[in-house]
Amino acid sequence: MSLPEIAFIGTGIMGAPMVRNLLRAGYPVRAWNRSPDKAAALAADGARVSDSAQAAAEGADVLVCMLSDGPTCTQVLFGDHGATGALRPGALVIVMSSIPVDTATEHARQCAERGLGYLDAPVSGGERGAREASLAIMVGGTPDAFDQGHAVLSALGRPVRVGPAGSGELAKLVNQLIVASTIATVAEGLLLAERGGADPAKVREALLGGFVDSPILRQHGQRMLDADFTPGGPSKWQLKDTRTALAHAQRLGLNLPVGTLVDSLFAALVDAGDGDLDHAALIRQLRRHNHLPL
CATH class of the missing domain: 1.10.1040.10 (N-(1-d-carboxylethyl)-l-norvaline Dehydrogenase; domain 2)
Known part of the structure; x- marks a missing residue:
């Protein structure tokens, strides 16, 4: 059975080592970053580097977002040419950025309208935790969405569902x-x-x-x-x-x-x-x- 294809958006200090851990776990990953050189560096590790967030998300099963803040996540996911519009039906969106609780609950609502699953899953453990796949991952979302994303998150650290959407944040x-x-x-x-x-x-x-x-x-x-x-x-x-x-x-x-x-x-x-x-x-x-x- 093939592993789900992952679109990873945001490959900075934390995102880049997280992509490498997903690749080591066998997941196919398409990566995009606003600063292209940071994503390009991951090609040597086996990532497919995309020239836009929408291209990275095209037909993907899971989208992981590791951008800097709430407004940036909202724009990249749901703005003009937003990445969520390119995902396959029933795909899962996992926002691992630190964003406001209200932003996460709004993301969940918009994903539900599009027939997508949603988890807010911010992390603790810093760059070292990202490198060592030992991140503490605090997850908000439905039990079904958590089950859908559990294996992917487990390749990055220790996920714990703490409640409905917004609870992770x-x-x-x-x-x-x-x-x-x-x-x-x-x-x-x-x-x-x-x-x-x-x-x-x-x-x-x-x-x-x-x-x-x-x-x-x-x-x-x-x-x-x-x-x-x-x-x-x-x-x-x-x-x-x-x-x-x-x-x-x-x-x-x-x-x-x-x-x-x-x-x-x-x-x-x-x-x-x-x-x-x-x-x-x-x-x-x-x-x-x-x-x-x-």
Whole structure:
């Protein structure tokens, strides 16, 4: 039995290694990216590179969208010459971008009108998780759509259905608030260790395996110590996600004071010109705040 043909839209930092994992799993993949060179690089791995999103989607069984934000996803999927118009009847659309909850539910509605399945399936785990096919995948959609997409998603990480359409994006907002707040706390802790006269690298080492151990302490803490802010998750995207989370919380009548404070720190970091740096670069903003050298 042949595997379903996949159209993969968006082959940037996260999308490119995800395509490679799908190819390794045996899936035929047609790839498209707004910057053509990023998709062209995947030809050597076996992907068929398309010159438009609609061409990539032509007759495909599954469309995976990994674009930067909600408006971009909406335009590419449903705008003039939108990719969904080229899919075969009954195909499945999987949006793995971080987009607003309301956008995901609207996507699901439009897909249903076209006779297409829909899953919102944002991820956590960063570039490393994308490379290692170990992403945490938070999925919203019907049980039937989840069953239809489960094997494809399992080639990329660990999918868990958390509820109806939009629920995956809601879970991602929860994830991003926790990530942002933990990055801020790790940065503060390392600065406290440094200013107090301890070796911050040794403090981090001493904490590993204890109650505060986490991938963020391990990976982002090391990035902070090395001042290596090559983006896995750019700070401007972290800010986008915290802004989206806080806006959704406000619509629900919730006041999230910690998230609001951390959001303001990331906003200041981006305003200072560090938006393209990894979100671990938040330690730079805390250094500025304390008048310390970067």
